[in-house]
Amino acid sequence: MREIDVRIIENKVAELCIEANHFLGNDVKSCIKKMTSEEEWHVAGSILKSIEENISIAEEGVFPLCQDTGLACVFLEIGQDVHLVGGLLEDAVNEGVRRGYTDGYLRKSVVADPLRRVNTGDNTPAHIHIDIVAGDKVKITVAPKGFGSENMSRIAMLPPSAGENGVKDFVVETVENAGANPCPPVVVGVGIGGTFDKAALMAKKALLIPVDKENEDPYYADMEKELLERINALGIGPQGFGGKTTALAVNIIAAPTHIAGLPVAVNINCHVSRHKEAII
Amino acid sequence: MEHRIKEPFTKEKMKTLRAGDSVLLTGTIYTARDAAHKRMIESLQKGEDLPFAIEDSIIYYVGPTPAKDGMPIGSAGPTTSYRMDAYAPQLLDLGQAAMIGKGQRNEDVKEAVLRNGAVYFAAIGGAAALIAGSIKSAEVIAFDDLGAEAVRKLYVEDFLVTVVLDAAGGDLYEKGREEYLKSIGK
Numbered sequence: 001m002r003e004i005d006v007r008i009i010e011n012k013v014a015e016l017c018i019e020a021n022h023f024l025g026n027d028v029k030s031c032i033k034k035m036t037s038e039e040e041w042h043v044a045g046s047i048l049k050s051i052e053e054n055i056s057i058a059e060e061g062v063f064p065l066c067q068d069t070g071l072a073c074v075f076l077e078i079g080q081d082v083h084l085v086g087g088l089l090e091d092a093v094n095e096g097v098r099r100g101y102t103d104g105y106l107r108k109s110v111v112a113d114p115l116r117r118v119n120t121g122d123n124t125p126a127h128i129h130i131d132i133v134a135g136d137k138v139k140i141t142v143a144p145k146g147f148g149s150e151n152m153s154r155i156a157m158l159p160p161s162a163g164e165n166g167v168k169d170f171v172v173e174t175v176e177n178a179g180a181n182p183c184p185p186v187v188v189g190v191g192i193g194g195t196f197d198k199a200a201l202m203a204k205k206a207l208l209i210p211v212d213k214e215n216e217d218p219y220y221a222d223m224e225k226e227l228l229e230r231i232n233a234l235g236i237g238p239q240g241f242g243g244k245t246t247a248l249a250v251n252i253i254a255a256p257t258h259i260a261g262l263p264v265a266v267n268i269n270c271h272v273s274r275h276k277e278a279i280i
Numbered sequence: 281m282e283h284r285i286k287e288p289f290t291k292e293k294m295k296t297l298r299a300g301d302s303v304l305l306t307g308t309i310y311t312a313r314d315a316a317h318k319r320m321i322e323s324l325q326k327g328e329d330l331p332f333a334i335e336d337s338i339i340y341y342v343g344p345t346p347a348k349d350g351m352p353i354g355s356a357g358p359t360t361s362y363r364m365d366a367y368a369p370q371l372l373d374l375g376q377a378a379m380i381g382k383g384q385r386n387e388d389v390k391e392a393v394l395r396n397g398a399v400y401f402a403a404i405g406g407a408a409a410l411i412a413g414s415i416k417s418a419e420v421i422a423f424d425d426l427g428a429e430a431v432r433k434l435y436v437e438d439f440l441v442t443v444v445l446d447a448a449g450g451d452l453y454e455k456g457r458e459e460y461l462k463s464i465g466k
Contacts, residue, residue: 041460043300047404054407058355063409067344067355067428105354107345107428117315119427148360148383148405180453181360181383183405235461239382239404241300241442242456244464272406 001083002136004280006092009076009084009138012278013096013126016142017072018104020276021064024055027210028187028248028273035185035245044243048185051238051271066272069106070144072097072126073204079135090128098122109147129201141208143275149186149268152178155200158262167192167264168223172230174266175247180240183270187211188231188250191265193257202253203267208275211249224250238271248273284438289338289377294399297443299450303401304438309338309380311432313359316423317367320431324370331422331431335375340403342380343428344418353418353434357408358382361400365389372396380441384453393445401441402452414439 032055036048058065074093078084086092101108101123110124111117127145154174158166171190178186189209191202215221227250237243248271257263281300285293287307297303310332312320320330341361345354361368361381368379369392377398382405385393393400403411414436422431444452 041463043456044460050404050407050410054404054410057409057413062348062351063355063412064345065355065409066406067342067357067408068359069345069355105346105348107343107354109343109428119429121427151360179384180402180405181362183382233466235457235464235466237456237460239402239442240384240453240456241402242458242460244460270406 001081003083003085004138005086006084006089007086008280009089009140010092010096012140012280013074013093013142014100014103016140016276016278017097017100017106017144020142020144020274021069021104021106022058022061023276024065024272024274025210027212029055031211031248032185032271035248039243039245041237041243043241044237044245047238047241048245064106065274066146066270067107068109068146068148069101070146070274071110072101072123073143073145074126074128075141075143075205075208076128076130077133077139078130079137080132081136082138093126093128094124097126098124138280139277140280141275141277143208146270146272149182149270152182153203153265153267155196155263155265157196158264160260160262162262164223167262168227168230170264171227171250171266175231175268176234176236178268179236182268184236184240185238185245185248185271187248187269187273188227189267189269190250190252192252192254192263194255194263196263198255199263199265200267202255203265206251206253207267207269207273209251211251211273215252220252220254224252289336291336291377291397294377295397295447297399297446298448299443299446299452299455301443303441303443305338305441306437306439307435309340309434309436311340311342311344311434313341313343313429314363315426315429316431317364319423321367321370332433334371336377338378338380339371339376340380340434347418353412353415355408356412356415358403358405361385368392372398385445390445390451394447394449397447399443399447400445402444403441411439
């Protein structure tokens with residue numbers, strides 16, 4: 001049994017909130033660079049260049065990548081040989097978010113109640129998801145999620161007869177309906193199977209997979225490739241002004257499901273596809 | 281086409297713009313997003329004044345990050361505009377010259393743009409650090425309790441925007457996609 005003080009987790013969460021809002025992953029940066037070089041539509045090319053310029057300015061540490069510094073989604077993988085001490089884990093994560101968003105001059109975008117809508121003033125509470133895994137370490141992933149793209153996400157409980165084509169059409173249709181709203185080029189996270197709630201969680205977790213990583217299952221690797229081609233043939237383009245580059249990547253996570261069901265969830269992320277990880 | 285427009289932001293100047301044109305704006309504009317729009321419409325219903333003169337004004341749909349020491353503002357890119365569709369026509373009918381945001385608008389807004397000779401601009405969504413560089417001053421003038429959603433008076437210099445909806449009925453989101461697809465033979 002390894003003891004880990006939750007204050008170490010708190011400090012790390014605070015750091016990751018700031019880091020994630022200023023530094024895009026190398027996978028996303030390389031992908032944008034590659035797609036900029038392949039984009040032939042003039043307007044689209046100039047938008048992509050502005051996006052690259054924005055990334056460089058944010059890296060100087062003064063201005064966050066986007067003004068929507070997101071709802072802080074915090075994913076924890078906790079080894080089952082870890083004993084957490086020094087306080088409650090949830091309190092520590094929220095304190096980390098509070099400090100990160102305050103000290104980092106990040107926007108406070110959370111309202112305490114969905115209908116009465118009073119801002120909590122410190123971007124808490126975070127959306128926390130915990131998985132218990134093997135080992136004696138804690139992996140923390142902070143993924144600030146902007147809501148321009150979150151609002152364009154969808155879920156469907158398809159009948160099994162809809163099959164592969166039904167799933168693919170639903171994904172492409174979701175991106176097409178979203179149009180310019182989610183700040184294309186987007187990253188598309190897809191969850192297939194499980195239950196209603198699990199499909200949505202898998203779609204969100206799919207956004208944490210590097211955009212240059214091929215699916216380990218060749219069946220889903222082919223589907224990701226086909227979906228990306230279909231989405232980039234829509235012509236929506238960067239910012240919806242027309243062009244080839246509508247999506248940077250499609251990532252799929254699938255899971256066992258019920259004999260009567262075929263859940264599919266599509267979580268859209270903007271080009272500022274942020275997440276930072278640390279292992280304690 | 282590229283334009284450079286300085287205040288006052290009159291309808292006469294807006295009428296010359298066409299969907300797809302790039303425009304560099306210099307002058308005073310105002311920020312308002314979801315909560316501020318709701319309050320402004322409630323003010324009108326109660327017969328109260330708006331926080332700024334709406335005639336020939338430009339409203340930027342943005343909720344910036346907090347300003348660091350010595351900076352006028354934090355990151356300040358556009359938010360998605362359709363959430364303001366319920367409020368925008370009434371403000372356009374009162375003389376608002378232009379809106380800046382991103383994403384598609386509904387038919388009510390498109391008709392209000394046409395009816396009033398107004399314009400809907402898009403700024404680059406997610407390029408908030410880049411856009412911050414063209415904002416030279418910022419001051420909260422109303423609804424301070426709303427934090428990022430408060431109404432701010434901004435002075436911008438060469439703020440790059442693209443015309444999406446113009447006073448002649450043009451829509452860049454339709455036109456841009458069609459022209460691109462045509463260029464690749466689809």
